[in-house]
Structures are given as C-alpha cells and as structure tokens.
Amino acid sequence: xxxSDGPLLTVDLSAQSVRESDITDVQEQYLGGRGVGTRLAYxxxxxxxxxxxxxxxxxxxxxxxxxxxxxxxGRMNATAVSPLTNGLCSxxxxxxxxxxxxxxxxxxxxxxxxxxxxLVVHLTDEGVEFEPVSNLSGATVSETVDYLExxxxxxxxxxxxxxxxxxxEVRFASIMTSAERAFGRGGLGTVLGSKRVxxxxxxxxxxxxxxxPATAMDVHREAATSDxxxxxxxxxxxxxxxxxxxxxxxxxxxxxxxxxxxxxNGDAVEKKKYKKGTCSSCAFACKLPTRDDERGVVTEGPExxxxxxxxxxxxxxxxxxxxxxxxxxxxxxxxxxxAGNTIAAYLASETAFGDRERIWDxxxxxxxxxxxxxxxxxxxxxxxxxxxxxxxxxxxMDFAAHEGRVLHGQGxxxxxxxxxxxHMYTTFYSLEYPLVPKEQGLEPxxxxxKASHVIERENLMALNDSGVVCKFSRDFMSPERxxxxxxxxxxxxxxxxxxxxxxERHFNNQRGFDRSDDRLPYDLPDFEAALDEYYExxxxxxxxxxxxxxxx
Numbered sequence: 001x002x003x004s005d006g007p008l009l010t011v012d013l014s015a016q017s018v019r020e021s022d023i024t025d026v027q028e029q030y031l032g033g034r035g036v037g038t039r040l041a042y043x044x045x046x047x048x049x050x051x052x053x054x055x056x057x058x059x060x061x062x063x064x065x066x067x068x069x070x071x072x073x074g075r076m077n078a079t080a081v082s083p084l085t086n087g088l089c090s091x092x093x094x095x096x097x098x099x100x101x102x103x104x105x106x107x108x109x110x111x112x113x114x115x116x117x118x119l120v121v122h123l124t125d126e127g128v129e130f131e132p133v134s135n136l137s138g139a140t141v142s143e144t145v146d147y148l149e150x151x152x153x154x155x156x157x158x159x160x161x162x163x164x165x166x167x168x169e170v171r172f173a174s175i176m177t178s179a180e181r182a183f184g185r186g187g188l189g190t191v192l193g194s195k196r197v198x199x200x201x202x203x204x205x206x207x208x209x210x211x212x213p214a215t216a217m218d219v220h221r222e223a224a225t226s227d228x229x230x231x232x233x234x235x236x237x238x239x240x241x242x243x244x245x246x247x248x249x250x251x252x253x254x255x256x257x258x259x260x261x262x263x264x265n266g267d268a269v270e271k272k273k274y275k276k277g278t279c280s281s282c283a284f285a286c287k288l289p290t291r292d293d294e295r296g297v298v299t300e301g302p303e304x305x306x307x308x309x310x311x312x313x314x315x316x317x318x319x320x321x322x323x324x325x326x327x328x329x330x331x332x333x334x335x336x337x338x339a340g341n342t343i344a345a346y347l348a349s350e351t352a353f354g355d356r357e358r359i360w361d362x363x364x365x366x367x368x369x370x371x372x373x374x375x376x377x378x379x380x381x382x383x384x385x386x387x388x389x390x391x392x393x394x395x396x397m398d399f400a401a402h403e404g405r406v407l408h409g410q411g412x413x414x415x416x417x418x419x420x421x422x423h424m425y426t427t428f429y430s431l432e433y434p435l436v437p438k439e440q441g442l443e444p445x446x447x448x449x450k451a452s453h454v455i456e457r458e459n460l461m462a463l464n465d466s467g468v469v470c471k472f473s474r475d476f477m478s479p480e481r482x483x484x485x486x487x488x489x490x491x492x493x494x495x496x497x498x499x500x501x502x503x504e505r506h507f508n509n510q511r512g513f514d515r516s517d518d519r520l521p522y523d524l525p526d527f528e529a530a531l532d533e534y535y536e537x538x539x540x541x542x543x544x545x546x547x548x549x550x551x552x
Contacts, residue, residue, distance in 0.1 A: 001029065001031070001486055001487060001488040001492065001493075002064045002076070002210070002485065002486045002487050002488070003027040003028055003031045003032060003037060003064055004031065004032030004033070004061070004062060004064045004066075004107045004108075004208075005027065005064070005107055005208040006105050006208060007020040007021060007022055007023060007106060007107060007108075007417075008020065008021045008022075008023045008040065008106070008107065008108045008109070008110065008120055009109045009110070009123070009128075010104045010109070010110050010112065011109065011110065011111045011112070011121060011128060011309045012112055012113045013111060013112065013113040013114055013115040013121075013195050013196070013197065014054060014112075014114055014115070014116075015113065015121070015279040016112030016115070016130050018128045020123075022038060022413045023036070023107060023108060023303055025239055026039045026040060027107060028405050029499070029552075030499065030500065031063055031064065031463075031466040031467060031486070031496055031513050032060050032061055032062060032063030032064055032066075032259075032466055032467065032468065033062060033063040033076070033077040033092070033465050033466040033467060033468040034061070034090040034092065034110055034462060034465035034466050034468075034500060035060050035077065035462065035463075035465070035466035035496055035497075035499070035500045036059075036087065036107070036466070037059040037077050037078070037079030037108065038079055038090060038413070038500050038503050038504055039500075039503060040057075040059050040079075040108060040110065040288065041057060041059055041079045041080065041081075041088060041507070042088070042503045042506075042507050043080055044057055044110070045057050045080075045081060045088075045507075047086035047507065047510035047511060048208070048510075048511070049081055051080070051081045051082060051083040051086060051190075051194075052075070052083055052169060052190070052191070052193065053194075054112065054113050054195075055112070055202070056080055056081050056112075056191060056194070056369075057080060057109045057110045057111065057112045058078060058079070058080040058110065058111050058188060058191045058192060058195075059078070059079045059080065059108055059109070060076065060077070060078050060101065060108065060109045060110070060200075061076065061077045061078075061079070061107070061108045061109075062076045062077070062098045062101050062102050062107075062468060062474070063077075063466055063467045063468040064210055064467070064468050064486075065210070065212075065389040065468060065469060065485070065515040066098040066099060066101070066102045066210055066468060067099075067102050067207045067210045068210050068212050068216060068281070068487075069216075069220070069281045070212065070216040070217075070219055070281065071151045071219055071220045071223035071224070071281065071282040071283045071284055071321070071473075071476075072219065072221055072223065072282055072284050072469055072470035072472070072473035072476070073098075073280070073282070073467075073468065073469065074094050074095065074096060074098055074099070074278075074279030074280030074281055074470070075092050075093065075094050075279065075282060075468045075469075075470055076093060076101055076217050077090055077091070077092045077238060077466075077468060078090065078091050078096060078160075078175060078183045078188050079091075079092075079094070079464060080188050080191045081187040081191075082188070082191075082192075083169070083171045083187040083190045083191065083194075083540055084171045084172050084186055084187040084338070084379055084397060084420075085186060085395045085396045085397050085419065085420050085503075086396065086397055086511060087395060087418060087419075087420075087507070087509040087511060087513060088393075088418070088472045088503075088504050088508055088510040089185075089186035089187075089188065089418075090186075090419070090465065090466060090504075091093050091175075091183040091184060091185050091186050091188050091504060092183065093175070093177050093181045093182055093183040093184070094181050094279040094280075094287075094470065095157065095162060095177045095178030095181035095279055095280065096157035096177075096178055096279065096280040097157060097158065097159065097177040097178065097181075097202065098468070099207070099280050099281070100157065100158045100202040100203060100204075101202045101203055102207040102208070103124045103125065103202065103203065103206060103207045103389075104123050104124060104125050104202050104203070104204040104206060105202040105204060105206030105207065105208070106123070106384070106500065109360070111121060111192070111195055111197060111200075112195075113195065114194070114195050114196060115130075115195060115196040115197065116196075117132040117133075117134060117166070117196065118132065118133050118134055118136060118137055118167075118196050118197075118198050119131060119132060119133060119174070119197055119198060120133050120136075120148070120198055120199045120200070120201065121153075121194060121197055121199070121200045121201070122154075122201045122203075123202050123203075123246060123306075124202075124203045124204045125203075125205060125206035126203030126204070126522065131302075133147075133198055133199075134341075135147075136198050136199075137167065138164050138167065138368075139163075139164070139198070140163055140164065140331045140332060140333075141161050141162075141163045141176045141179060141330060141331055142179060142331060144159075144163075144198060145159065145161065145162050145179050146188050147313055148160065148199065148201065148332065151347065152201070153311070154203070156178050156179040157158055157177075157280075158202050158203060159175070159177055159178075159179050159199055159200070159201050159202075160175050160177050160192075160199065160200045160201075160202075161175070161176045161177070161198070161199040161442045162174075162175060162176070162189045162192050162197070162198060162199070162331070162333045163176065163189075163331060163332045163333025163334070163367065164191075164332050164333065164367045164368055165189065165193075165332050165334045165366070165367040165377075166189035166190055166193030166333050167193045167198070167377045168193070168367065168368060168369045169190050169193055169369075169377075170190060170336065170366060170367060170369065170377040171190055171195055171331050171378055171379045171382075172186075172187045172188035172190075172335040172338035172339065172342070172379055173186075173187055173190040173193060173334060173335070174187075174188070174189045174329075174333050174334060174335045175188055175189045175192060175333070176189075176330060176333050176524045179330070180299065180300040180301075180330045180335075181279075181300075182330070182335065184335040184336070184337065184424075185337065185338070185397065185419065186335075186397065187335070187336055187552070189333050190468075198420050200367030208243055210265075212485060212550050213484045213485070214256065215481050215484040215485055216485065217534065218481075219473070219476050219477070219481065220283055221280075221283075221417075222476050223282065223283040223284040223370050223473075223476060224283035224284075226284070226475070226476075228284070228286070228475070229266070230286040230472065231284065231285055231286055232266075232270050232273070233266035233267070233269055233270050233288075233304050234266075234269065234286055234287065234288045234301070234304070235286075235303045235304040235305070235380055236264075236265065236266045236269050236288075236302065236303055236307050237266040237304075237306045237361060238266075238304055238433065238435070239261060239264070239265045239266060239304055239307060239308075240261065240265050240266065240274075241433060242401065242402070242433075243257055243258060243265075243419070245403075245406050245433075245444075246406055247402070247403035247406035247407065248261065248308065248312050248401070248403065249308055249312065249313050249399065249403060250312040250313060250315070250403060251312075251313065251315055251344075251348070251353055252313060252314075252344040252347065252348035252353075252389065252392070253313065253390070253392045253399065254348070256403060256405065256406070258311075258312035258317070259317075260311075260312070260316075260317025261312065261317075262317075263311075263317035263318050263319060264311040264312065264316070264317060264318070264319050264322055265307075267289060267360075267420070268319040269290060269301075269302070269319060271319075272290040272291060272319060272320070272323065273288055273289060273290050274289060274290065274291050275289050276289075276451060277289040277300060278525070279470070280402060281409055282470070283351070284470075284472065284473075286348075286472060287300060287301075288300060288301050288302070288303065290302075290323055291418070291510045292320045295320055295324075295328060297320055297324050298327070299323050299324075299326050299327035299330065300326075300330075301326050301538075302322050302323060302325075302326040302336070304401050305337045305400050305401045305423070306322065306325075306326050306329075306336045306337060306340065307319075307322055307401075308339075308340075308400075308401035308476045309336060309337045309339070309340025309341050309401070310322045310325035310326065310336065310339075310340040310359070311342070311345040312342060313341060313474065314340060314343060314344045314347055314353060314354070314359055315347070315353030316354055317352035317354075318356075321356045321359075322358075324360065325339075325340065325359060325360065325363060328360060328363045328364065329363060332363065332364065332366075332367035332368075332385070333367070333412075334352070334363065334367055335360045337398070337400060338379060338380075338397075338398050339363060339366060341380060341392065341399065342366070342380050342383075343359055343362050343363070343366075343376065343378050344371065344374050345376075345383070345384060345387055345389050345392070346362065346376055346387060347359075348387075349387040349388055349389055358414065359368075359388075362376065372459045375513055375527050379393070379396060379398070380392060380393050380396075380398045381393045381396035381397075381398075382396070382443055385454055391521060392521055393420065393421060393521075394414050394415060394417065394420045394421040394517075394518075394519065394520065395417075395419070395420035395421075395513070396420060397419060397421050398412075398420055398421060399414065399419025399421040400421060400423035400424075401423070402410065402423045402429035404520065404522070404524070405522050405524075406444060407428070407429050407432040407433070407444045408432075408444060408445055408446055408447050408524050408525065409431065409432055409442060409444070409447065409454065410423070410426075410428045410429045410432060411520060411522075411524050412428075412447045412450060412454055412524065412527070412530050412531075412534070412542050413425065413426040413428040413454045413457070413458070413525075414520065415518045415519060415520050415531070416454065416518050416531070416534055416544075417458075418501065418505055418508055419504075424461065424471060425458065425461060425473055425534040426457035426458050426461055427452060427457065427461060428453070428454060428457050429473075430474065431453065431457075432444040435474075436474065445525075446525055446526060446528055447524050447526050447529075448525075448526045448528070448529060448530055448533070449531035449533075450530065451530055451533035451534035451537050452533075452537055453537075454534060455498075455534065455537055455538060456494070458497065458501050459494045459495075459497030459501065459507075460494060460497060461496045462496070462497030462498075462500040462501055463482070463493050463494060463496055463497040465499070465500075466496055466500065467485075467486070498552040502538075502546055502550060502552060503551075503552065504549065505540070505544075506546040506551060509544075509546055513544075514543045514544045514545055515531065515535075515542070515543045515544035515545075517544075518531060519543055531544070538550075
C-alpha cells in the first residue's frame, strides 16, 4: 500500500528543542494526512488535555500523493484537540504549502509545549530555527506574509500563519496558508496561538519520490479538459438549487429560503471572478479569485458556505459585501463559516439582520476580543443562552450550509460526525441533491437505511484526507482508480478510513462524548432508530461508545 514517508519531527516549544522519531508502522496502517495525524494524536495527547494547555499537540501531515504532480493533491492536514468542540479534530487546507512541507523530508511535524515569546518556526530539511517576533504581535495575515517575504524571502505559499484571532484564542481561529487558504473548522489556529506560534515556514529539497501509474495522468487530463461548473462558480454553484429545495439557511437558520439569493449566488460570484485559481499541481482550477474595482475589494471566494454564513444567514444580498467579510476573516485568521454564523446569532438577538457595517465591525471585534466580540469569540454553543437564541450547533460546531432539515441523510451525518456539524466530514449532501449521477443518488427524505451510506462516506472522506485527495475529485475518482493509485484493494483502503474514524470517536469517548452529543436542534423522521442502525453497523454500543474490542 502506498503511504507517506519520512520521520515525525517533534518540536518542543517550551524547551525550543526538536527530536525525530520513526513512524513507519503508523504510516503503513494510516497512509498519511488525517489518518497518520489522528493515530499520532491518539497515542500522544492525554485524553483529559486542556485544548489550550501545553500538553495539547498539533500535528501537521501530508500524504503520499503530495509528492506527485496529479491534480486534486494540493492539500495537507492538521490535527489537534479542538478548542471549539473539545474533541479530536482534523482540518485540511488547499493552496501550495503541501509541496513545501513535503520538501522538508518529514512525514509529520508536531508542536507541543508553549513558547516564552511569540515565534516563527522555520522548518527546513537542514534543521529548525526559532525566531522571536514580538514585532508581529497582533499582526494580520497579510502583514505577517509581508514580513516573511521582506526579511527572509519566504513566500506565502511556504507558510502556515495565524492572525490576531489565533493569538487572542478565539475558539474558531483558523490557520492560514497562501494568504487566503485556511485550515478552517475547529479552531486549530487557536491551538497554535495558545502555543505562541505566529507562523511556521517550510523549505527544502528532500521530498520523497513517488511513482504513480498512468491512472494519475488520466485523472490530471480529465481535470484539465472537463467543462465543470465549479471551474466557473466554485461550490457556490449549488446555491440556487439549495434555495429551490427550501434548503438555504437564512436569518440565523430561522428561514430556509432567501429572497435575495440572486445577489449572492453562483452567477453573482462568477461576474466578480477575474482570473483562474487553483491549488498546487491541480488542473481543475475551481478556486475563485474575485474583485470589485469600484469598491476596491479583492479576495478569493466566497465559496457556498461563506456565501451562506455572511450572506443569507445574516440577511445580506450583495456579493461584494460578502467578499469583504470573507477578506476580513482571512486577514484576521477566522473560520469564516463560524464567524458568519456567530455574527448571525448576534444579529438575531439584536434584530439587526443586513447591517453590513456592524457585521464588519464585529469581525474585527471578535478577532481582537474587544467589546461584544469577546463574548462572540467563544462560539454559538457557549453564548447562545446569553444571546437568547437557539443553539445551532452539533458538538459546539455550528452548521454548514447544506440543510439537514431537507437533506435528512446529511442531517444524520451532522449528528454522528466526530467533528460536529461540518459538511466535509461525509459530503453526504452530494448524494441527496444529488450532485452525483442519479443512479448513485438517494432520496433526500428519511433517515432509515442511510446509516450504511453515512459510514461508507465517512470512511471514504477519511481516506481522501489521508491520501491526501481533494474531495472535489468525486467525478474523477473510482474504486478502480483508488486501487491503482494506492496499490491496494479498495476495501482495504476504506478500512484505513474506518480505523481513523474509530480512533477519533474513542478519543472523544474518553473525553465524555457519547450518544447524548449526537443531537440536532431539529427533528428528523426515525432519528433514534437511525442512530441505532449507525452504532450497530459501526460495532459501537447503543450509547455511541467504541468498545475496546473494536479498537484498531
């Protein structure tokens, strides 16, 4: 089985020391990426750790495909105990950093302890340098990018950076790379901030070599020649369909359609797109560099989730307003989905939907923990009672745009997800709109009988995150292509995903998570019976706990 290569580098920030460890046995079982990150975190982070304490570790990993030139492989993974969900959480980002990470020659890098001073950690194949950067305290992402390029000749594509939000331990702070790509959900930027790491840089010429079959070029060629709507509109292309299905969260989830959808939909974004955008080595080019010359707004995106969070969910119907919100989140290092949804909760409490100036002020207040922003920085789960609004979250992670009240399998997958209400954990929505060929799709109504499909999607997405293969490769990948690329039986590969999901669940069980956390703020038909089906198929207890006998 093809897997990542290279040792684990442990960076102890308290002692400013490093050491290498052989992790070949982990890589052989978990491929790389999220799988390897999860196994290392499971073994090395205490079950009772404080997410913001020195004993939490954040593990950065790539997969074996990150040293290839195949499309859909420009991604890497980060894993830690989340300050937002309080459970083990992985997030991955696109852009170009994965190749630079691989060039250091390390298969994984973990950070533990807490630095005495704000640091930039420079990782190369020749060693590690700790650079005190008190001058960057409170700096935005672009200010940090400018410093690194001016002082060191390091490009944005070689970096993982936190903004003021991470430094101020906002529970949904992101790690930014290539300036505008994010390890977004779960607050992993907050973990770096708690360790006083402003940025990590990567350089070297020691990437392991990998030889892939002709399948890799088939995927690459098809990605280049495909006439796919995502190349023009990204994920926001689905917004009109969601709205037509009564499935577009609006006005802090109180409504499911948005009258102003034409102002923030795929057509609106496409009109503002001014060039192609892509990730490393990818010919699919589905990113959205956008600008509005009249108002001087230049950003990347927004994608569907952000167009919901800072559009319909806050009552804003102007794509340029959403673009500005997106840009501010990138600058301050905030997960734009959680930032927009949390601001929507506040606007609901104030009856102030559509107030764009207040929205932009709140983004900065949250990032700097000033005024009401200090409250909102805790996230919806922790502040909804104070605001007097409903708790639209699962395991403290607020909802993505794909509406579980309409797509019932997606709703079930939100409930059981170890990460909370994140759409990318299963991408189950693709089966229920459907965005796949109709013969592969499922009726959106109902939960019974869907548990096996949820499990298959969880395992497949965990496999993708371990490879690492972009999840938007779904129209170009098949079981046969996975088998050819990874030199393994497809069921064996899905077992890698299953082991990863099981370890996440068991870790979270030790932190007190069980069936009582697999809950939604709305009712779905036969929901409890569907939970039973899911647990039974996974081999877990009726309480949603992984028995020792089921551990990999």
